[in-house]
Amino acid sequence: MSILIDKNTKVITQGITGKTGQFHTRMCRDYAHGRAAFVAGVNPKKAGEDFEGIPIHASVAEARAATGATVSVIYVPPPGAAAAIWEAVEADLDLVICITEGIPVRDMMEVRARMRAKEAGGGKRTLLLGPNCPGLITPDAIKIGIMPGHIHRKGRIGVVSRSGTLTYEAVGQVTELGLGQSSAVGIGGDPINGLKHIDVLKLFNDDPDTDGVITIGEIGGPDEAEAALWAKQHMTKPIVGFIAGVTAPAGKRMGHAGALIAGGADTAEAKLDVMHACGFTVTRNPSEMGQLIHQKLR
Structure with a gap:
């Protein structure tokens, strides 16, 4: 599934x-x-x-x-x-x-x-x-978008991310560890977009073939915090969270149009704190995402 x-x-x-x-x-x-x-x-x-x-x-x-x-x-x-x-x-x-x-x-x-x-x-x-997203892939079934298919393997970890390249990083780690992905979803980095972290977490939570989730956000907007608050009450599967932009200065757009710190709640540290308080396993090092979800599933 x-x-x-x-x-x-x-x-x-x-x-x-x-x-x-x-x-x-x-x-x-x-x-x-x-x-x-x-x-x-x-x-x-x-x-x-x-x-x-x-x-x-x-x-x-x-x-x-x-x-x-x-x-x-x-x-x-x-x-x-x-x-x-x-x-x-x-x-x-x-x-x-x-x-x-x-x-x-x-x-x-x-x-x-x-x-x-x-x-x-x-x-x-x-x-x-989307818009401004890499698309969506269900490994060994179908890919729709621009992600490199060869790094994906069929498995039981869901990946959702605002960043395309960090999606690939998480996928690569999970593949190397032999876990594979149920689906990987790039929701895009624009300020006005469609599906958000909370929507995709709900889908993964209801998917019997997803055992755990890696969620990747970035500075700007309330999306990640809202998803974390929902997950605290409803999510039944382990989640590893990472937020890009820990060192980003306020008021400066960092790459994506939506990656802009407009207030204190928009910072990476604030989002990581909310995610941690809501039961996520958080990391400030993107190279740890795969290992952390692997540990949670042992």
Whole structure:
């Protein structure tokens, strides 16, 4: 079992005719069950054509109707990425994974408001992962995004992270220790995004094939603290937590758009303190993440 995606998931690629979309679609198709998973692309100007055998449709709704796909991945450039997200939401997909970095905050605020209004009006809820994220992988089944597939192994540790490269670091450690991953989820580093740590922790907690979780956050925003407070009351599995940015100065953005200390609660130390108080095993050294979860499961 896994969370969000499995070997039977059908995927639409929005932005399949761009270099980035084409490169990563190839990589994803070459991983595990990818050839059966990636069933359609979308580009209204190239509808009726194909990319290496993948049919290109004029819209997400048309691609879904033709293939039965329930997930889309977005590589559309920043000016059009928010509109691409909304198109997928309007098509009632289950999950939209937006890889694109640099989407204007105002565009994402508008999309978030429209998604909430749709759901409040009784419309289908579509989950959003990202933007500015590496995507999602269920090892030996399917990968959707830009993460290197070869470092992953099927196992029983869930990984959720705001940072792409730190996701890979945690995955590499867990693989080397022989534990493997149930799923690894990159939620992205933008200030306005979809799924958050708390959402993914709930999914891992309910997954019978996940025995423990590594959660990786960074400075800025309340996400990690809110997840820790929920976990204290509800989580039944061990969690190892790491926060990037212990030495980050206040008021300076560090990499991601959302990695900005605006107040005392946004600092790495404050978040680590909350996580520790809520029962997480915390570390200030990212090289210890794998060993710590291994110790918790012995």
